[in-house]
Amino acid sequence: MMKKGANAPFRIALYGMDSRASKNMEMYLKGPCHGAAVVVGENEADIDLIDADYAKAKDILEARRTANPSRPIILMSLQQLQIDNTFFIKKPVTVTQMAEILAKIKASTASRQKIPDDEKPTTPLPKPATVKTVEQSSPKMPPKVAIDVYAKKATDVKHIDEQERQKTAKHQSAMQLNEGGFTAFLGTVSNIDFEDSAQLLTASYDPRQAYLGYVQSAYKTAKQQARVLQLNSIWKSLLIFPESQEIWLDADDKQLRAFAGITLNKGTASNMALTLANTALTVNRALDKFQDIDAFMWKLAIWTSKGRFPMGLDIQRPVFLKRWPNFTRLVITPDALRMAALLVEAPRTPLEVATVLNVKPQYVFVFISACHTLGLLGQIEPQETPVATPEQTTQAKTPKNKGLLSKILGKLRGA
C-alpha cells in the first residue's frame, strides 16, 4: 500500500530534527510505513521533510526551496499549516497521513514528468495549443518557487482570513446582462439556422485556439502538480493558485475581453509557456487583483464564445447541468438562470432549450460554453435514453400562482 508500486522507495532528507528524532523517523518509515521511503542525505533525496516546529524551520524552508525548487517539500507540525507549494502532515504523524502525502507526491511527480496530453476535447481537433512546463531552464525565470508567507493555525473557532476580505474582485456581486447589455458586452452573432450545416459550422468555436484553451490547460496542470504556476504569453502573465482556486492578473476586464477574442496562431502560441511562479510577482501582489478561478474562466468563456457553440460538444445531443453555477459571483448572460433551472431538471438539446424557453440560440450557446468550461455540463450518450421532450412542461413543481411568481420576478429584476 505504501510502496511506489514496482518502483524504488522515496528517498527523503530530514531537516529540523536532532539525531534522535531523525533516527525515530528513519525507523518509522522502515517499520510502520513498510519501507515506503528511506532516509538519505540532502544531495540524493527526492523529497525534503522539515519539522516545521523547529525554531529555524522558516529559514530551512526558504533555503531548501532555493537550493532545489522542484523538489517536493513535506512540512510536519503540531499546528495546521497551509503554505503554497508544500505538503503538510499534522503531528502526531500517522501511517495513513504519510501514505496519502507520498501518494500525492507520486501523482504530482508523474504529472510533472510529462506534458499533459489528456486535455483533448471530445471530438477530434487540431493538436492542442500545448502549454509547456518550463522548469529552471529558462534564463528569464527566477530560480526559485514563490514563498507564500501566510500560515493558518488550526483553532477550534474557525479561522477568519483578513486577507480574503481584501480580495474584493473575488467577492463582487454578479453583473446581470439584459439583451441590450449582452450585445454590447459580447458583440453580435446573427441567428443560426439549425438545419443549415454551413451556418452551424460557423456558429462554433475552438477554445484551444484562444487564450481560454491555454488557461484551461494551465489550470489543469497547476492542479495536477499542486503548485503555483505562471502562464506567460505575448500579453500579461497570469498566476494560477490551485490550492485556493484563484488567479492573479494585472489587467481589467476590458483588456481581458480583447485578448480573449483573438484567435491565436502558431506564432503566438509559441510564445505561451507555463513556468514556476515568478517570486517578484507572487510576493507583494495586490489583493484586489485576485479573482476566483471559476469566475475568471466563466468570463473568458463567454468572451471567447461570443454566442457561439464550443467545439468538442455534440450540438445534436442533449446536455444537462450537474449543478447550478454560483451565479452571484459570475457574469449572468440573458436567461441564464432559466436555462440553469431547466438543465438541472432534465437533459435537453440546445435547440430544445431555445424552443422551450423561447430564447435566442446565441444565449443558449454562450451559457453552455461557460458551463462547459467550468465542468458543470454533462452530455447524454447516444445510447442513453433521454430526457425531457419539448412538449413536457417546464414546471418542476406546480407553483401555486404562476402570475404572482412572474410578478415577483419582475420586481426583483427591476421591471
Added chain:
Amino acid sequence: MSQYKIIFTGPVGAGKTTAINAISDVPPIKTDAAASDMTKNRKASTTVAMDYGVMNLTGGEKIHLYGTPGQERFDFMWDILTVGGIGLILLIDNTRADPFQDMKFFLDAFGKFINDTSVAIGVTQMDLSCKPTIDDYHIQLQSFGLKPPVFAVDAREKNDVSLLVQALLYSLDPGLVG
C-alpha cells in the same frame, strides 16, 4: 386575498434579517432581543420571534418575507410559518464551526416543505472564510438527493439576495418570465 410568503431560515448570524432588509419595500419589523444564551458568542442581539418584510407587487399584491428565529428552541414555530410558503431560502454562515451540520439540520427540519416547494441556499461570510467552497456544499447535498441553487451571498447586497430568490422561483418553474 391569499397570503403568499417566502421563508428565510438558517442558523443564528447567517444574515436572515439583513437579507430580508435588502429586498423588502418596508423597513422590516424586527423582533430582536439582547442575546443571553449561546448565541451571545456570535452576535449581540438575536431574533427571538420572527422577522417580517414585504415586497409590493404590481396590481396591489404583496409577497411577505418571513425570517425564522435562528434559535432551535423556537423550531415549534417553523411548521406554522411555512403554511402558504412559496419556497425556502436557507442561509448558511460559512464562518461557523460546522456549516454542513447546520445545512443538514435545516434541510431535515424543513424537509416536507422543501419537498412540496423548493429551496435555494445562500452561503454567507465567504469573504471571511472561503472554505468550505460552494463545490463542497454541492458534494454534501448529493446525499440529500437535492440539486438546489447554492450561491455565495453577501446578505447586505440586494443583488445577491435578489438572485437567490430568482433562482428559487425558476427552480419552481423555469418557464417563468419576469
